Amino acid sequence: MQKPTEANFVGTTTSQTHSSSLSPCLTPGDKHDRRLLANVHPPDWVNPIPDGRYNLVVIGGGSAGLVAAAGAAGLGAKVALVEKHLLGGDCLNVGCVPSKSLIRSARVFGDLALASDLGVMVPDAVTLDFGVVMERVRGLRAEISEHDSAQRFADLGVDIFLGEGRFIGPEQIEVAGQVLDFKKALIATGSRPMRLPIQGLEQVGYLTNESIFELRELPRRLAVIGAGPIGAELAQAFRRFGSELILFDMMPRVLGREDQQAAAIIQQTFRDEGIVMALGSRINQVLLTERGRVIQYAVDGARKEVVVDAILVAAGRTPNVESLNLEAAGVTYHDKGIIVDDGLCSANPNIFAAGDVALKHQFTHMADATARIVLQNALFPGPRKKLSDLVVPWSTYTDPEVAHVGIDPQEAEEAGPAVETFVQAMADVDRGRTDGETGGFVKIHVRRGSDQILGATIVARHAGEMINELTLAMATGTGLKKLAGVIHPYPTQSEAIKKVADQYNRTRLTPRVKSIFRHWLAWRR
Numbered sequence: 001m002q003k004p005t006e007a008n009f010v011g012t013t014t015s016q017t018h019s020s021s022l023s024p025c026l027t028p029g030d031k032h033d034r035r036l037l038a039n040v041h042p043p044d045w046v047n048p049i050p051d052g053r054y055n056l057v058v059i060g061g062g063s064a065g066l067v068a069a070a071g072a073a074g075l076g077a078k079v080a081l082v083e084k085h086l087l088g089g090d091c092l093n094v095g096c097v098p099s100k101s102l103i104r105s106a107r108v109f110g111d112l113a114l115a116s117d118l119g120v121m122v123p124d125a126v127t128l129d130f131g132v133v134m135e136r137v138r139g140l141r142a143e144i145s146e147h148d149s150a151q152r153f154a155d156l157g158v159d160i161f162l163g164e165g166r167f168i169g170p171e172q173i174e175v176a177g178q179v180l181d182f183k184k185a186l187i188a189t190g191s192r193p194m195r196l197p198i199q200g201l202e203q204v205g206y207l208t209n210e211s212i213f214e215l216r217e218l219p220r221r222l223a224v225i226g227a228g229p230i231g232a233e234l235a236q237a238f239r240r241f242g243s244e245l246i247l248f249d250m251m252p253r254v255l256g257r258e259d260q261q262a263a264a265i266i267q268q269t270f271r272d273e274g275i276v277m278a279l280g281s282r283i284n285q286v287l288l289t290e291r292g293r294v295i296q297y298a299v300d301g302a303r304k305e306v307v308v309d310a311i312l313v314a315a316g317r318t319p320n321v322e323s324l325n326l327e328a329a330g331v332t333y334h335d336k337g338i339i340v341d342d343g344l345c346s347a348n349p350n351i352f353a354a355g356d357v358a359l360k361h362q363f364t365h366m367a368d369a370t371a372r373i374v375l376q377n378a379l380f381p382g383p384r385k386k387l388s389d390l391v392v393p394w395s396t397y398t399d400p401e402v403a404h405v406g407i408d409p410q411e412a413e414e415a416g417p418a419v420e421t422f423v424q425a426m427a428d429v430d431r432g433r434t435d436g437e438t439g440g441f442v443k444i445h446v447r448r449g450s451d452q453i454l455g456a457t458i459v460a461r462h463a464g465e466m467i468n469e470l471t472l473a474m475a476t477g478t479g480l481k482k483l484a485g486v487i488h489p490y491p492t493q494s495e496a497i498k499k500v501a502d503q504y505n506r507t508r509l510t511p512r513v514k515s516i517f518r519h520w521l522a523w524r525r
């Protein structure tokens with residue numbers, strides 16, 4: 001295995017900021033990337049002439065911006081969408097789509113590790129063709145990009161302006177030398193990988209989610225900095241492909257925001273799969289030597305170093321606000337992004353924000369959900385939709401997956417007697433056993449004294465699918481008691497949810513109720 005090419009690294013070689021250049025996330029000349037580009041940033045695109053005052057101008061053509069633009073155009077509004085880089089934003093180009101495509105290949109290795117337990121003897125010499133894996137990633141991305149293409153949105157009636165947008169007043173945006181007047185505007189400029197103040201890191205060069213999907217060769221030794229969802233998912237995938245992997249985080253555990261029990265399962269899985277974990281560590285310096293990239297760090301009071309071929313930085317996100325000239329529009333912001341109220345309106349009553357640039361929960365489905373709130377609040381009179389009314393699920397696509405909805409795991413742990421928690425181990429669910437996937441659980445929190453579901457965490461191979469039942473229950477006000485009466489096909493892993501509901505119902509049978517029932521049955525004999 002060779003080192004990835006220097007061109008893939010940010011740091012000295014390429015700029016980390018969103019620039020007008022389309023590198024480093026695309027490879028010039030690659031047929032899939034050419035197809036992608038033809039869809040999401042056509043080289044021959046000519047911006048339209050602005051057509052009077054727009055009902056809505058959207059800055060940023062990622063998940064939030066596209067949903068808002070399509071929705072507004074569908075309602076008959078006059079809409080302009082401004083995108084400086086690639087339509088589809090992070091999710092399509094350098095986020096969900098490529099990472100989940102890559103993870104699918106890595107999952108095969110997870111199955112192979114289980115194969116002999118299942119009676120399937122796999123020859124030792126199973127090999128990886130990393131080139132094929134990555135070509136599949138780029139191919140899928142290009143295929144899916146049809147959906148987000150400039151032409152498709154133009155056909156929907158959206159005026160597409162390619163170029164960097166910036167405010168030049170409270171009701172005007174400038175892009176590529178043209179001025180767009182608006183009644184309402186939406187800032188949906190997303191986020192980018194956070195830069196880390198580690199000595200030597202910029203000089204040595206590193207990968208981020210913006211460059212890793214263009215790798216052509218598997219790094220033999222890879223360090224991942226950041227054990228949150230993005231770092232954890234990619235660390236496991238690259239380890240399964242065969243990279244020697246060291247995972248760094250300042251926090252003492254992986255997936256720091258998740259339920260502790262869930263994180264412990266993932267941590268043990270990583271350990272079993274051979275990921276070296278430097279948790280609770282502090283990186284002091286990074287050096288480029290003949291041996292490779294040397295990371296000097298401190299953990300548990302000891303000074304250590306490790307030599308790797310590549311470093312992936314996945315340690316948080318920075319909102320894209322700097323280039324927008326927000327002062328000219330009277331929009332306020334801080335280091336977490338645009339400051340908005342519960343209706344997603346900024347300090348300027350005509351300017352809203354949605355997606356990563358304004359949210360704590362930085363997910364594609366939240367970009368989508370918040371864009372819909374903005375559509376309602378910006379374009380319609382009447383009652384405003386509220387961010388705080390949303391029931392928010394998320395899923396981390398490690399193997400097993402960790403999915404969560406509702407009350408923050410930490411909040412649930414700290415709530416004490418106000419919250420009652422029920423847990424079902426997957427080891428006692430028949431389908432968990434038949435699948436050989438017994439390591440997870442379903443945990444549901446209810447308000448004490450009622451069956452109102454406040455939140456849940458699931459660890460299971462397809463936890464991201466299973467969580468939807470609980471999200472629906474929460475969104476529709478369906479209590480846990482009712483879920484016991486919902487027929488779940490046997491055998492499915494989702495039966496774990498019904499078993500939790502059964503547990504809940506059993507706790508409602510007080511000794512008095514049980515005694516009355518026993519007497520009644522005896523009388524009927």
Ligand SMILES: Cc1cc2nc3c(=O)[nH]c(=O)nc-3n(C[C@H](O)[C@H](O)[C@H](O)COP(=O)(O)OP(=O)(O)OC[C@H]3O[C@@H](n4cnc5c(N)ncnc54)[C@H](O)[C@@H]3O)c2cc1C
Nearest residue numbers: 060062063064084089090091095165190355356362363364
């Ligand atoms: C590796 C990775 C994996 C992920 N996996 C998942 C997942 O599995 N599930 C999930 O729900 N979420 C996932 N996410 C998060 C998800 O990608 C983001 O939450 C989502 O893309 C946010 O959408 P957005 O529209 O807010 O911003 P973005 O998608 O970032 O779009 C913002 C757009 O604005 C443009 N822009 C910025 N400034 C300007 C300007 N001044 N003028 C014009 N255009 C501008 C940018 O070029 C960009 O195209 C992942 C993220 C990463 C990095």
